[in-house]
Amino acid sequence: xxxxxxxxxxxxxxxxxxxxxxxxxxxxxxxxxxxxxxxxxxxxxxxxxxxxxxxxxxxxxxxxxxxxxxxxxxxxxxxxxxxxxxxxxxxxxxxxxxxxxxxxxxxxxxxxxxxxxxxxxxxxxxxxxxxxxxxxxxxxxxxxxxxxxxxxxxxxxxxxxxxxxxxxxxxxxxxxxxxxxxxxxxxxxxxxxxxxxx
Numbered sequence: 001x002x003x004x005x006x007x008x009x010x011x012x013x014x015x016x017x018x019x020x021x022x023x024x025x026x027x028x029x030x031x032x033x034x035x036x037x038x039x040x041x042x043x044x045x046x047x048x049x050x051x052x053x054x055x056x057x058x059x060x061x062x063x064x065x066x067x068x069x070x071x072x073x074x075x076x077x078x079x080x081x082x083x084x085x086x087x088x089x090x091x092x093x094x095x096x097x098x099x100x101x102x103x104x105x106x107x108x109x110x111x112x113x114x115x116x117x118x119x120x121x122x123x124x125x126x127x128x129x130x131x132x133x134x135x136x137x138x139x140x141x142x143x144x145x146x147x148x149x150x151x152x153x154x155x156x157x158x159x160x161x162x163x164x165x166x167x168x169x170x171x172x173x174x175x176x177x178x179x180x181x182x183x184x185x186x187x188x189x190x191x192x193x194x195x196x197x198x
Contacts, residue, residue, distance in 0.1 A: 014086075014130060015079045016137035021069045026077055026084040028061075035061055036120045037168060042075065042089050045098040045117040075118070076141050078134050085125045088138040089118040090150065104187045105153050114147040119170040131170060132177035139178065143197040152180055152193040 019027055035041040039056035041064045047055065055063060067074045074095075078086030093115045099105055107113070116138055121130050139150040154170045172182070172191055180193035 013080070014133050014137075016076050016134065016141070017079065018073045018141060019068050019075050019077055019087075020073065021071070023077060023084075024065055024068045026079075027064070027068065027087065030077070030084040030087055030122060031061075031120070036087070036118075042087070042118045042120075045089075045096040048097065073145075076134070076138050078121075078130060078137065080125070084122075086121045086130050086134045087118070088116060088120075088134040090114055090116045090138040090142050092147075093151070104190050105192065106186075108184050108192065111149055112147075114142040114150045116150060116152040116170070118168055119174075120168065129177075131174040135170060135174055135178035135180070139180075139195045139197075148197050150180075150195045150197075151183070152195075153190060154193060156189045156191065 017023065030036075031041065035057060039060055040052075041060035043055065043060040043063050044052050047060075047063070052060065064074070072091075074091050075087055075089040077084050078088070091114065093099055093107070093113045096115055096117055098117075099115060116135060119131055119134060121134070135152065139147075142150050152170055152175050154172045154175050156172050172193065175193040178195070180195045182191045183194040185191045
């Protein structure tokens with residue numbers, strides 16, 4: 001069942017659906033030839049750096065396609081009408097090897113956590129409030145699959161306006177708007193945000 005994300009009156013309705021095998025063509029359409037950014041295809045946190053570099057482009061696309069077609073549902077797509085305009089990756093924390101290797105983003109406690117690792121909004125639809133709605137939709141999707149806690153790892157850039165490519169983990173402002181709260185900050189620019197299912 002799709003999630004109908006809450007929307008301001010001035011914004012179009014955003015429908016959020018899980019990435020299923022029948023929707024992988026929509027992922028490809030949204031990500032385009034660059035795989036969202038630099039051939040990543042949302043695999044940078046799932047692979048070792050060496051594996052990710054070797055797979056840039058087609059290899060990473062195949063890896064994401066395998067995840068989706070195997071039924072893993074590694075994220076959610078946001079649609080305006082029939083058009084896919086946004087993506088948010090969310091999965092159990094253990095699916096992301098990069099988190100296991102990070103000191104700054106190391107576990108806060110021993111409770112099971114799901115993690116939001118990536119947020120991508122198509123260029124024509126940025127700065128329209130879709131990020132917060134995608135984050136909330138991803139958290140609710142995770143909760144329906146058993147998550148009690150969902151974490152995010154936004155960046156707070158030191159510059160007033162950072163290039164969009166630097167904000168692929170989302171911004172603190174968007175996470176707060178989606179109902180997340182800061183749980184820890186081991187680095188000045190990398191808070192850990194948490195959302196708890198009711």
